[in-house]
Amino acid sequence: MNAILPDPYTIPLEKLDPSSPNLFQNQEHWAYFERLRKEDPVHFVDSEDFGPYWSVTKFQDIMYVDSHHELFSSEPRIVLGHSNIDFDPPMFIAMDPPRHDEQRAAVTPAVAPKQLAELEPLIRGRVQAVLDGLPVGESFNWVDRVSIELTTQMLATLFDFPFEERHLLTHWSDVATENPELDVNGNGRTEEERRDILMECQQRFMEIWKERAGQAPKMDLISLLAHSPATAKMEPMELLGNMILLIVGGNDTTRNTMSASVYALNKFPEQYDKLRANPSHITSMISETIRWQTPLGHMRRIATEDTELGGKKIKKGDMVVMWYVSGNRDEDVIENANDYIIDRPRARHHVSFGFGIHRCMGNRLAEMQLRILWEEILQRFSKVEVLEEPKRVHSNFVMGYTDLQVKLHPL
């Protein structure tokens, strides 16, 4: 637990900066965003950590920014912060059209409906194996044993990465989302150490890439990239960037939603009862969890010209941050937005996947993994009981859990 930060209502509005990772780790960010949505929905602050930027906190404004890629560029990066050592591997989420469109199109077949239908039995078999291997009646960390294990296995399959080395994917994903440039006390890895680890990642993927390029095309992400005209000639750093994108996109998000589903159903026990009584709510429960958790807290853009948003004049070159984590709690669009309601009407109406051309490409795969997980949990356990408050990730980007102690109750 970090030092308690000041109550946002005691800070002068013009100084209010919701970006500190400590806020998110302590769950103190909610009050900051509540105040911003009410008093200054498009908010400018000169941040100590990140410099001057605009916060966009309401659902409709977020959708406007996200779907106007010609006004708000995704280059050169889509998260707050900058590298002090000039280490910013290019990736297609942080590109504008036409390059973005070409590279994204190369990998989308991996998550097309036909491909998902083929993956379903494999995913179900793995979920069953993981759940059957869990201890009943004793405490364990759900994050490690279930959320990380299942998403890592899935990633290994999507990349056709050597299965016995799959823990490396999780490791690289965790390193990729660290903010060493913010680690003023030097407790964690330095930026140089982080770069070196990701260069090992690049090395390993280059080997596999070369192997795939020499083989017949397959449906895994590396083979698709190696054989598509738009991406076959990628520079090594661009390969690394896109690998990081696909690893983080497929890993942290689904992992933390898996943990969040257990946590939320325990925080709202009447919703857990509703789910047990009627498992047909699983589909909307998954969407509601993705909204309530908001696995990625924000995305960043740069204005390409002078423009206006919510009555504020945004200048060309200004940094604009869409706080998805706030948009999903916007009461003007989502009734009782702080409550977790598994049969919420129009549960898919949330901003977690983003909107516009950068909208999450793996959203249907993520939903399928979560659906299968809960179909199998309900057939095995009467309750996954959360034993204490979880420990959380120190980040304004990944809204995640590192430790969620649970105990399983048999049917």
Add this chain to the structure above:
Amino acid sequence: MPRITYIEFNGTEHTVDGDGGDSVMETAVKNEVPGIDADCGGGCACATCHIYVDEAWLTQVGERSPMEVSMLNLAEGVADNSRLSCQISLNESLDGLVVRMPESQH
């Protein structure tokens, strides 16, 4: 009141009366016609209200905007008669419109 027929992927037909000014997407959602998700709520920003316009109606429904073309790139099984149903606004000239749903919204 323009009347629209939605045909699900499995062939089930739903004929409903729409209100002028509403979109083909909104009319489906209001009448609980299955097969259109409309995650973004009508902002041409998510591509989950993909439909196929019956060939006889292609001219009447008008042209795709550049943003609609970009968003259709995200959808699955896009054909020449693919549209995002939130981008087709109803009026009397569309009375009798027939649209078909894809197998799933992706």
